Amino acid sequence: MKLLIKKLFPTLVFAILLSGCNPAILQYQLDPEITHLDQLPEETKIVALKVVDARVAHESNENNQNIVTGPTDEIKVIEKKLTDFLKQAGYKIISKPLLADLSFEIEINTLQLSLESSTFKSTIGGKSEIKLTVNKRGEQWSKIFRATREQEVANPVNDLDVTGVVNQMLTKQFSSMFSDQSLKDFFSKNNNL
Numbered sequence: 001m002k003l004l005i006k007k008l009f010p011t012l013v014f015a016i017l018l019s020g021c022n023p024a025i026l027q028y029q030l031d032p033e034i035t036h037l038d039q040l041p042e043e044t045k046i047v048a049l050k051v052v053d054a055r056v057a058h059e060s061n062e063n064n065q066n067i068v069t070g071p072t073d074e075i076k077v078i079e080k081k082l083t084d085f086l087k088q089a090g091y092k093i094i095s096k097p098l099l100a101d102l103s104f105e106i107e108i109n110t111l112q113l114s115l116e117s118s119t120f121k122s123t124i125g126g127k128s129e130i131k132l133t134v135n136k137r138g139e140q141w142s143k144i145f146r147a148t149r150e151q152e153v154a155n156p157v158n159d160l161d162v163t164g165v166v167n168q169m170l171t172k173q174f175s176s177m178f179s180d181q182s183l184k185d186f187f188s189k190n191n192n193l
Contacts, residue, residue, distance in 0.1 A: 026068045028113065028163040030077045032170035034085045036178040040102065041136075041187050047091045048100035051079035052107045054131075068113040068124075068162050075108060078170075082106070097135060107131040109144070111170075113162055122157045125150045126169040132177050134186065141186040147173040 040047075053075045071077060082104075083093050097103035110129035115122055126149040133142040149169035153161045177183075 026115065026157060026162050027159055028068065028070050028166045029159070030071060030074060030081070030167065030170070031163075032078075032081065032167050032174055034082060034171075034174050034178070036175050037085065037089060040091075044101045045092060046094055046100045046102075047086055048094050048097040048103035049079065049082055049086065050095075050097070050103075050105045051075050051082070052105065054107045054109050055111065068115055070111070070166070074111065078106070078108070101136070103135045105133040105135075107133070111166075113166055115157060115162070117155065117157070119155075121152050121154055123150060123152050124157065124162055124165045126165050128169055128173055130173060130177065132183075134183065136187070139186070139189075141183060143177075143180065143182065145173055145177050145180075147176070 086093055094100055097105075108128075108130055110127055112127055114125045114127075116125070126147075128147045129144060131142065131144045133140060135141075147169050149165055149172075151161075151165050
């Protein structure tokens with residue numbers, strides 16, 4: 001009996017520790033870096049900005065054991081981040097696109113993280129799809145930008161791990177959006193009108 005207890009006890013302790021390694025709900029915070037709006041036309045002084053949540057629903061992974069969620073006001077956080085960046089760059093921000101020199105509409109179609117766990121490590125997967133629409137002088141430009149990110153982390157996974165993945169993904173995606181060559185071409189074309 002003592003031999004059975006000596007063998008069974010460490011196994012039970014290990015199983016209890018592993019079951020507590022992954023929390024049932026992880027929550028990320030949004031704080032992507034935005035650095036590439038320097039190609040805006042020089043005559044642009046007033047910018048309208050609107051961020052729209054076009055997601056059908058927040059999704060979780062297949063087994064529903066580990067759910068990764070964002071803040072309840074994700075869209076407002078993204079809009080504030082973009083607005084603050086534009087203000088720091090010297091632009092006046094308004095809500096009426098028809099009165100602006102340039103208007104941006106950012107439509108969030110997908111923004112989700114998933115978590116797959118094994119005994120010692122987990123894989124955090126991020127997926128994002130954002131549609132950018134720009135209006136200038138009655139002309140419109142639109143393009144969909146997709147990004148994914150996958151990162152392995154040691155257990156236990158925490159909120160900082162998922163926050164890092166989502167912010168790295170969005171930083172790269174916003175950088176790609178605002179430095180896109182076809183957007184620069186759209187601005188050049190409109191400057192010559």
